[in-house]
Amino acid sequence: MRLSIQQLKSFCTDCLMKSGLSIEAAETGADVLSVTDSWGIHTHGVKNLRGYIRRVQAGGIRPNGVPRIEDQSSSWVKVDGDAALGMVAADFSIRQAVQKAEQCGIGFVGLRNSCHFGAAGYYSWIAARKGCIGVSMSNDIPTVSGPGSRGPVLGSNPFSYCIPTGDDRPILMDFATSTVAGGKVFAAAARGESIPEGWIVDQDGKPTQDPGKFPNEASLTPMAGHKGYGLALFIEVLSAVITGAAVTNQVLSFAFEDASLPTNHGAAFIAIRPDLFMGSGLFQTRIHSLIAEIRSVPVAEGSEQLGMPGDREWNYRERSIRDGIEFPEAVQKEMELLSEEMAIPFS
């Protein structure tokens, strides 16, 4: 199956509207998912829509949830996600951060009572399109061990940023604080392959190469050991401890746990105007000079030219715009099931 980005977005919008979301909320969620797939990040795109919709139908995600400002000052906002679709709450929140940054240079937004929000990088990109450096992060159910622990301690708590460059290729980074994302382990299990040592540890805290043990009998390892663990902890504090969201084991899985309950994910967003300290022309000169310098670095035999974070996503998106998107088999299966269940065709 090959769909244009618009076809994919339209399918997602239809599914979300049919589950009870307003057209605005449905389009917001659909945009996040279709952009994510257009970047080639199929682990976080339409693949998860069926799970979100199951949760909407059971009440754990409120179809008419409206994120609202609980409290604010000149530079920060506290948002109650109202158990709306995570994308709706996160989209609302990053826009608040940008507004604050436009007014006073930097904006910080804490979000509680949200749900799984998909790819963190999407929200950072919103900020970049509005001329700000955007930072987005979130907590999630614990799937990642700490150094030496037997079981999961923290979520794969993603960190992302996007830096505007004045053209349509902002610098875009989005990474899980685990060695690899859980999706890669699931994918290996689905293919019946073993995984490299170091990706996961079993219930005794020992390395295992059997992806089938994850997540029930194994946990992901933190990226770069104690460094990734420390970064994930920082994200947990900013996203959940200070916002009032659920912390670690209190968070519910959007996919696997009682769909009638709100998951209460937390997230944090920062927007910074890159021209705070100099004119925006000078900032652009400086960022492009850095980009050019890095792209011209000599590379090892057999290695590709050193790129910018986001290159892969922007190249993929260019192809997606031109040729449409093809999906991995497992994603396509989910899409077909959803299409059937909702009686909504791919048009």
Added chain:
Amino acid sequence: MRLSIQQLKSFCTDCLMKSGLSIEAAETGADVLSVTDSWGIHTHGVKNLRGYIRRVQAGGIRPNGVPRIEDQSSSWVKVDGDAALGMVAADFSIRQAVQKAEQCGIGFVGLRNSCHFGAAGYYSWIAARKGCIGVSMSNDIPTVSGPGSRGPVLGSNPFSYCIPTGDDRPILMDFATSTVAGGKVFAAAARGESIPEGWIVDQDGKPTQDPGKFPNEASLTPMAGHKGYGLALFIEVLSAVITGAAVTNQVLSFAFEDASLPTNHGAAFIAIRPDLFMGSGLFQTRIHSLIAEIRSVPVAEGSEQLGMPGDREWNYRERSIRDGIEFPEAVQKEMELLSEEMAIPFS
């Protein structure tokens, strides 16, 4: 040699004053270095004082440099470090960030025209002692390769945070965005040992286990591959591109390059009030609950109890306060040389 923290601080203060710094500036610099050694981070403490002083004497660090606010709004400050001692400029900057956070919840400070500032975690700790979550980061001369590159692309750009807990053990994290800090490679070379594969790559971009090749014929690898590279790039942008500091190869090494020139390091600092979104009592309850939860996690056979970032430093500091500090041989040698050159004894 074993010195009390006070003796060490007093030695550093005397050396800096004799090179022309005011008592206030000297004490600020001495506090950063002696606290860092009291944490056991001997790669970033008094070991580097001789290099700083050489630079002060040659004019690259201005003994009477006074960091000043170039521009500001309600939530951010742009600081010109005036080529003062890096510790003086960074200490000034984090305090500005805290002031802004006290006024409006979050403060962001960009610093240009600074020098090597030692351990980033010290400044984050200042923020935490004033009740804020502190974040400090800095750029440095390129010593770290990008994925696949033949030579260094970015500095080991440290990232640090400190989260207040209401007691004297805030959560404290400070890490280089390279796989290991350069100091570890130098230490192995000094001991004549080889290093594990993966720490550095040679001029062809190939892994090597010979620490003697670093830094002239080898570069550090980025932590967790493209993730560490992306994080270091983010730090370069916040610390240098937007602040007007020197970027990548324009930065001078405080130790190895013409000591009469300013190094023009850049840095960025963020302070966030952790009680923005809830009372400070509730924040403390929540952070202590997370700490207790993590400390009780079962660990693998042979592993230590899972700790908080900073445990090692606070344990080390407890011993340093009680028993004084002992220094690695290479550090002690530097101290003795400096003591002789400056005719300042360890009292």
